[in-house]
Amino acid sequence: MKVSEIMERAGVDQTGRAIAYIKDALEEMNLISETHVAATRINMVKDKRFYDLPSDMVKIIDLRCKNHNCSDDTYKSIPRTIYQPETKDSDGI
């Protein structure tokens, strides 16, 4: 559906405001019901603990690692730790 059609149905005639709210709605929709899903892969680096997430990400659905609980190069979901591990990252990166 076009932006103009949505504006007509909602009775809004200010384009800029309508587009801003439509963008908000899309974000909200992806938080609630996962309408747009994507996957990306990141290189794991030795001794690097913290990784950037995709900038357009709204919500993580799953996080998988290669060879987690297996040895055939497949990706399996990894668990989230309840507490942060006692061994801190020495350089904070």
Next chain:
Amino acid sequence: MAYKKYAYYNRGNKVAIVEKEITSGGGNTAVAHCTVGGHTNKTDCEAAGGQWIPGSSSTIGSDSYEKYVSPKEDVENGIEVEYTYSPASEIQDESDVIDVTPYQAKAIVYYLKAKTAEDTGNMEMREYFMRLFKKQLEKERSGRKRGPYIAMGDSNMRTR
């Protein structure tokens, strides 16, 4: 290829990946001794009616403990993130088509109406349309499910 165990936690806008490391500590070695008197060899010990306890070269009661540390080696494409994103950047003007189903588009109409009501200070109307927005999304999701659910086992359920 090595078998590994990973976990994650969140820190600010980043995700922290940690790998399980198993470390074994040194235990104790048994020293050869006699149960009777201060005999230092087996013959004297047994002649005195004692029992000779041999020493051991391997460690007894060695400790091993697990801890999570930063990844221990480079792995190309080692992390896979599945996520939802907002296609907001694709919308520039009125003629653009929003990449949603017609039913989801109707939910956006309710959202717009809710926000318009919020701008005019009509919070009752805002809540009403927001409720319709969420209901519309839920109905859209449930429309894609058919038939019974099946339970599927995973690797953690296997018999060891």
